[in-house]
Amino acid sequence: MDFSFPPEAEAFRQEVRDFLATNLTEDMIEATHDGTMHIPGLHRAMADRGWLAGPVPAALGGGGRSPLESVILNEEMQLARAPIDAMGVTVIVAAILLEHGNDHLTQHVVPRLLDGSSLACFGYSEPEFGSDVASAKTKAEQDGDGWLINGAKMWTTMAHIADYVLLLTRTDPDVPKHKGLTFFLVPLDTPGIEIQPVPTMAIERSNATFYDDVRLDDAWRVGDVHGGWSVMKTALKYERGIAGGQFPSPPVIDAALDWAQTHTRPDGTKPIEDPTVREKLVRALIDVEVCRGFAYHCADLANEGVMFGVEGSMTKLFASESYKRHCRDFHDMMGAEGLLTHESADAHLGGRIEENLRHSPVTTIYGGTSEINRNVVAEGHLGMPRAR
Amino acid sequence: MQTRFTEDELAVQDAFRTFFANESPSTVVREAERAGGFSADLWNGLAAMGGPGMALPGSVGGGDATLCDLAVVADVYGAHLAPVPLVEHAVAARLLATIGGYDELVVELANGGSLATMALRPLVDGIARFVPAGAVADVVLGHVDDGIVLDRSMPPGDALPNTGGLPLAHRRLANNLISVDHVAWSHAVDEWRALTAAAYVGLGRRVIEMGVEYSRERIQFGVPIGTFQALQQGYADASTRMEGAHLLAHRAAWALETRQPDASRLAGIALLFAAEAARFATDRSMQYHGGYGFSEEYDVQLYHRRATAWILQLGDPSLEYARLADAEFGPVDGGKAA
Numbered sequence: 001m002d003f004s005f006p007p008e009a010e011a012f013r014q015e016v017r018d019f020l021a022t023n024l025t026e027d028m029i030e031a032t033h034d035g036t037m038h039i040p041g042l043h044r045a046m047a048d049r050g051w052l053a054g055p056v057p058a059a060l061g062g063g064g065r066s067p068l069e070s071v072i073l074n075e076e077m078q079l080a081r082a083p084i085d086a087m088g089v090t091v092i093v094a095a096i097l098l099e100h101g102n103d104h105l106t107q108h109v110v111p112r113l114l115d116g117s118s119l120a121c122f123g124y125s126e127p128e129f130g131s132d133v134a135s136a137k138t139k140a141e142q143d144g145d146g147w148l149i150n151g152a153k154m155w156t157t158m159a160h161i162a163d164y165v166l167l168l169t170r171t172d173p174d175v176p177k178h179k180g181l182t183f184f185l186v187p188l189d190t191p192g193i194e195i196q197p198v199p200t201m202a203i204e205r206s207n208a209t210f211y212d213d214v215r216l217d218d219a220w221r222v223g224d225v226h227g228g229w230s231v232m233k234t235a236l237k238y239e240r241g242i243a244g245g246q247f248p249s250p251p252v253i254d255a256a257l258d259w260a261q262t263h264t265r266p267d268g269t270k271p272i273e274d275p276t277v278r279e280k281l282v283r284a285l286i287d288v289e290v291c292r293g294f295a296y297h298c299a300d301l302a303n304e305g306v307m308f309g310v311e312g313s314m315t316k317l318f319a320s321e322s323y324k325r326h327c328r329d330f331h332d333m334m335g336a337e338g339l340l341t342h343e344s345a346d347a348h349l350g351g352r353i354e355e356n357l358r359h360s361p362v363t364t365i366y367g368g369t370s371e372i373n374r375n376v377v378a379e380g381h382l383g384m385p386r387a388r
Numbered sequence: 389m390q391t392r393f394t395e396d397e398l399a400v401q402d403a404f405r406t407f408f409a410n411e412s413p414s415t416v417v418r419e420a421e422r423a424g425g426f427s428a429d430l431w432n433g434l435a436a437m438g439g440p441g442m443a444l445p446g447s448v449g450g451g452d453a454t455l456c457d458l459a460v461v462a463d464v465y466g467a468h469l470a471p472v473p474l475v476e477h478a479v480a481a482r483l484l485a486t487i488g489g490y491d492e493l494v495v496e497l498a499n500g501g502s503l504a505t506m507a508l509r510p511l512v513d514g515i516a517r518f519v520p521a522g523a524v525a526d527v528v529l530g531h532v533d534d535g536i537v538l539d540r541s542m543p544p545g546d547a548l549p550n551t552g553g554l555p556l557a558h559r560r561l562a563n564n565l566i567s568v569d570h571v572a573w574s575h576a577v578d579e580w581r582a583l584t585a586a587a588y589v590g591l592g593r594r595v596i597e598m599g600v601e602y603s604r605e606r607i608q609f610g611v612p613i614g615t616f617q618a619l620q621q622g623y624a625d626a627s628t629r630m631e632g633a634h635l636l637a638h639r640a641a642w643a644l645e646t647r648q649p650d651a652s653r654l655a656g657i658a659l660l661f662a663a664e665a666a667r668f669a670t671d672r673s674m675q676y677h678g679g680y681g682f683s684e685e686y687d688v689q690l691y692h693r694r695a696t697a698w699i700l701q702l703g704d705p706s707l708e709y710a711r712l713a714d715a716e717f718g719p720v721d722g723g724k725a726a
């Protein structure tokens with residue numbers, strides 16, 4: 001084996017670090033406290049450098065940069081605390097459109113997604129179906145040359161700032177669930193769409209979106225009629241491969257180390273002198289190296305054109321579960337002081353650990369729950385029988 | 389970047405897989421355990437294959453293989469719980485070759501005629517306690533304040549009765565200083581860590597495989613137990629950790645081989661993670677075997693006991709965490725962290 005990066009990739013890492021050092025400011029990160037995990041200025045600056053188009057395969061008209069560079073970009077952004085949510089989703093939607101979309105979508109929409117002028121969001125989950133997303137029942141019916149859409153989606157994160165939603169709909173209720181699905185890219189300013197905020201226990205907000213007699217031209221259809229599941233597979237492939245989320249822990253560990261070295265406990269000692277604290281810090285650093293191994297492995301597979309599935313699930317499962325553990329450990333370490341939120345002037349480093357603690361539970365839920373990812377590993381990697 | 393085995397590594401894996409599968413079935417492991425944790429027949433077979441000297445220089449009769457190749461073999465060796473101290477021997481022989489001046493002895497080690505090991509724990513009053521393979525090695529390297537000592541003496545043969553059925557023994561080492569190169573010693577112990585991590589991966593993956601096989605055959609409530617999601621989720625977790633450990637172990641071996649600046653850190657990390665992952669995997673597999681897993685008859689208990697034992701040869705794992713913490717954050721000194 002060989003875990004070295006080619007010189008171009010190392011140079012790219014340095015370029016990203018330099019870029020973030022100048023373009024990502026504390027004020028920008030501060031602004032995400034309104035609940036929207038997106039920094040428009042940063043997004044556009046990245047688009048200007050061609051970094052949004054970078055990970056999209058060249059054969060499909062993207063930047064065709066090596067997946068090793070995508071993972072580096074994700075890693076460095078997460079280490080620098082830059083939100084990657086909206087960027088990740090927009091890039092994935094562009095890649096899906098390039099693989100499954102018609103001329104209208106690839107020629108008129110994709111360029112706007114990749115040049116930073118438009119954003120897209122995912123509309124898969126519904127009030128009644130999350131893990132079992134293939135049971136989605138938001139309805140699309142043929143209406144003359146076009147379509148008529150009715151239904152409701154839950155957890156349409158970023159819909160309130162996005163221009164498009166990639167919508168999973170049911171076009172045939174009378175066939176097995178995977179065979180009656182069709183995808184559309186729906187402009188969010190189409191009449192009949194309503195967006196309502198869904199606040200969460202963390203700072204981030206999501207949305208519920210409602211579709212009431214939404215009329216759509218057939219040009220907005222993505223992939224074949226009833227061919228939605230094959231589009232979904234592409235979506236999941238990119239989501240667990242390119243989208244990131246492998247490095248949520250380092251900023252928490254940085255903050256924990258800072259606290260451990262600077263805080264004085266009532267008995268006059270510092271947490272960093274406590275062997276239990278030291279062991280927890282080392283365990284967290286070990287977990288980060290495991291995530292690195294997984295992330296680089298996925299990138300290497302993608303680089304060689306190997307379609308990965310199980311590896312993406314393992315990465316997501318391990319990164320999110322260990323992140324949750326790190327947040328709990330270091331929040332505990334801070335005792336009552338750790339309870340202070342971002343609003344408190346006394347909160348350590350702007351309440352970073354508290355904020356991560358409250359965010360962390362969702363990471364093992366969204367993007368495929370841990371249970372679903374374990375099912376994927378049990379079936380796909382261990383060859384165990386399908387349990388559902 | 390190449391995160392899967394190369395063609396060459398796959399060829400090495402193939403050859404040793406066939407060898408260990410044929411020559412080290414669990415009957416051999418059990419027999420060796422009754423005889424103190426070592427099978428001379430297996431060692432001779434391994435020597436005939438060039439195993440003991442594979443990663444020594446060709447000039448002393450070695451196979452010129454890399455530490456990465458050795459890690460591939462360590463994985464297979466771990467999967468079969470092979471009752472021969474391949475890791476200790478390879479690491480000790482490489483250290484002696486690095487020190488230089490002992491070519492004749494290294495030739496003996498390369499062809500397996502002599503068996504070497506390292507006393508992983510510091511000597512106290514000339515005694516090295518709990519030496520891995522100490523019961524069978526006639527060449528023991530040890531670490532003292534001044535440097536590295538070499539002892540050549542008849543091994544006791546009898547092992548200290550222990551959890552893992554390992555050929556552990558205390559040894560009195562001759563005060564024969566052969567090197568003052570402390571860095572070379574640390575590097576060798578790091579090689580031990582990386583290779584033992586790889587062996588743990590073989591062990592952990594195999595014990596999951598055994599459990600999954602069993603889950604197809606064992607019927608309860610009218611269905612194979614493998615259809616129960618509780619088992620699937622547990623094995624999926626264990627398997628995820630083993631794959632993470634696999635990537636770490638071979639990354640550590642690569643880093644040591646190519647002298648990366650973070651090589652020592654990665655070796656320490658790989659061992660701790662792989663040991664814990666494998667112990668989790670053996671725990672799950674035993675649990676999902678039910679009562680039979682606890683019986684002497686089933687092999688899962690052999691894996692369980694060795695998973696527990698291997699890392700303890702180095703000492704309490706907490707001390708390994710502490711060692712890494714000192715390197716990361718500076719030691720705690722006089723009540724103050726540096």
Ligand SMILES: Cc1cc2nc3c(=O)[nH]c(=O)nc-3n(C[C@H](O)[C@H](O)[C@H](O)COP(=O)(O)OP(=O)(O)OC[C@H]3O[C@@H](n4cnc5c(N)ncnc54)[C@H](O)[C@@H]3O)c2cc1C
Nearest residue numbers: 122123124125129130131155156157365366367369371388
């Ligand atoms: C903040 C946030 C943002 C989100 N953003 C988006 C977004 O932008 N777009 C989007 O489409 N969706 C989004 N989601 C939805 C997310 O993908 C779903 O929440 C997730 O897939 C789980 O579905 P569910 O919430 O309906 O839970 P359920 O599917 O009802 O699951 C409940 C529990 O049952 C378990 N379970 C379900 N099925 C199985 C099974 N087969 N085996 C074992 N256990 C099982 C689950 O693991 C879970 O523990 C978001 C969710 C949140 C909370």
